[in-house]
Amino acid sequence: xxxxxxxxxxxxxxxxxxxxxxxxxxxxxxxxxxxxxxxxxxxxxxxxxxxxxxxxxxxxxxxxxxxxxxxxxxxxxxxxxxxxxxxxxxxxxxxxxxxxxxxxxxxxxxxxxxxxxxxxxxxxxxxxxxxxxxxxxxxxxxxxxxxxxxxxxxxxxxxxxxxxxxxxxxxxxxxxxxxxxxxxxxxxxxxxxxxxxxxxxxxxxxxxxxx
Amino acid sequence: xxxxxxxxxxxxxxxxxxxxxxxxxxxxxxxxxxxxxxxxxxxxxxxxxxxxxxxxxxxxxxxxxxxxxxxxxxxxxxxxxxxxxxxxxxxxxxxxxxxxxxxxxxxxxxxxxxxxxxxxxxxxxxxxxxxxxxxxxxxxxxxxxxxxxxxxxxxxxxxxxxxxxxxxxxxxxxxxxxxxxxxxxxxxxxxxxxxxxxxxxxxxxxxxxxx
Numbered sequence: 001x002x003x004x005x006x007x008x009x010x011x012x013x014x015x016x017x018x019x020x021x022x023x024x025x026x027x028x029x030x031x032x033x034x035x036x037x038x039x040x041x042x043x044x045x046x047x048x049x050x051x052x053x054x055x056x057x058x059x060x061x062x063x064x065x066x067x068x069x070x071x072x073x074x075x076x077x078x079x080x081x082x083x084x085x086x087x088x089x090x091x092x093x094x095x096x097x098x099x100x101x102x103x104x105x106x107x108x109x110x111x112x113x114x115x116x117x118x119x120x121x122x123x124x125x126x127x128x129x130x131x132x133x134x135x136x137x138x139x140x141x142x143x144x145x146x147x148x149x150x151x152x153x154x155x156x157x158x159x160x161x162x163x164x165x166x167x168x169x170x171x172x173x174x175x176x177x178x179x180x181x182x183x184x185x186x187x188x189x190x191x192x193x194x195x196x197x198x199x200x201x202x203x204x205x206x207x208x209x210x211x
Numbered sequence: 212x213x214x215x216x217x218x219x220x221x222x223x224x225x226x227x228x229x230x231x232x233x234x235x236x237x238x239x240x241x242x243x244x245x246x247x248x249x250x251x252x253x254x255x256x257x258x259x260x261x262x263x264x265x266x267x268x269x270x271x272x273x274x275x276x277x278x279x280x281x282x283x284x285x286x287x288x289x290x291x292x293x294x295x296x297x298x299x300x301x302x303x304x305x306x307x308x309x310x311x312x313x314x315x316x317x318x319x320x321x322x323x324x325x326x327x328x329x330x331x332x333x334x335x336x337x338x339x340x341x342x343x344x345x346x347x348x349x350x351x352x353x354x355x356x357x358x359x360x361x362x363x364x365x366x367x368x369x370x371x372x373x374x375x376x377x378x379x380x381x382x383x384x385x386x387x388x389x390x391x392x393x394x395x396x397x398x399x400x401x402x403x404x405x406x407x408x409x410x411x412x413x414x415x416x417x418x419x420x421x422x
Contacts, residue, residue, distance in 0.1 A: 162419060166406065170405055171404060173217065186396075186401050189401070195380060198382060210344075210370075
């Protein structure tokens with residue numbers, strides 16, 4: 001008996017965490033484990049590095065084009081980091097969701113707040129926390145020569161980022177990487193089974209009932 | 212690094228389906244695969260069968276006691292089937308949820324509607340559908356000597372039950388039993404990670420931020 005092919009609406013999965021808590025590693029593993037997930041590709045005004053491919057790592061665009069996209073509402077969120085601009089193109093995300101594809105992005109709480117407005121019911125948000133303050137400090141102490149002042153600054157930044165956990169739907173305490181990836185995959189599976197993401201169900205049940 | 216023991220609130224997982232779609236088998240397998248899940252034990256006025264154990268299969272009580280429980284609001288839902296009364300005791304469910312235990316029950320849409328009022332945010336509902344009308348009819352045609360009229364009657368009853376799918380949070384099309392059990396387990400895992408079920412998070416993050 002073949003599985004019925006139900007029409008489904010995709011979702012945008014957002015992972016946020018303080019630096020050092022592991023969101024980027026979890027995101028990468030998640031896509032390895034479920035190849036139907038794809039990373040959102042941002043636009044940026046930053047120059048391309050030699051290792052980067054246009055359209056895969058970023059869409060590299062000029063400042064004028066970026067400003068035009070902001071002005072015409074073509075970005076779901078955007079931010080400026082060290083003088084360069086970054087943004088998530090609306091058209092690409094909306095086309096993927098309508099086609100039933102799920103997209104993943106790791107972004108900070110400010111980007112998540114903007115995305116929540118633009119994507120509304122199609123967003124699934126996960127906040128990743130470190131298992132302890134000691135573990136976080138160990139991960140932030142990346143170089144032996146870091147001064148205590150530098151570490152303290154990074155810890156303060158993380159503390160500020162962590163204060164936004166109540167804005168997220170799910171929370172994963174990243175105690176063990178593989179367990180955290182399995183939890184994120186379970187969230188993906190569950191969200192795909194939500195009635196509200198299955199617009200094809202009404203027709204399917206009507207056929208069952210008439211059958 | 213040991214996993215932090217976050218205070219968690221349990222939930223009541225409800226599986227409903229038309230007869231023949233597999234909710235009872237999925238429920239049984241679910242509890243085998245995750246022994247921290249336990250079945251809700253109903254009260255009933257039906258006489259105990261020799262194979263049944265009081266307190267495990269049901270709490271067997273008299274009609275006067277049942278009527279008292281209904282009158283005093285001690286049942287989260289109740290129904291009458293073939294002249295006997297059945298109900299879900301409120302105190303037992305509330306104690307389990309407060310202690311962070313998850314409970315499973317397979318019940319029809321009428322019971323689910325009553326539970327949704329009594330348990331509110333602590334309920335997780337899954338509707339199980341058959342993969343096709345043919346598959347459903349095959350499962351309902353349990354005895355070779357069933358007349359077409361009997362089958363038609365069962366199909367009509369199933370069609371009526373299926374009309375309630377929009378009242379559920381998740382929908383599983385039971386095409387393959389093992390896949391359906393895995394989907395239900397993913398829902399359980401995801402629901403345990405929901406921020407709103409983790410009242411211990413605020414303290415945990417405050418300790419992280421102060422650390």
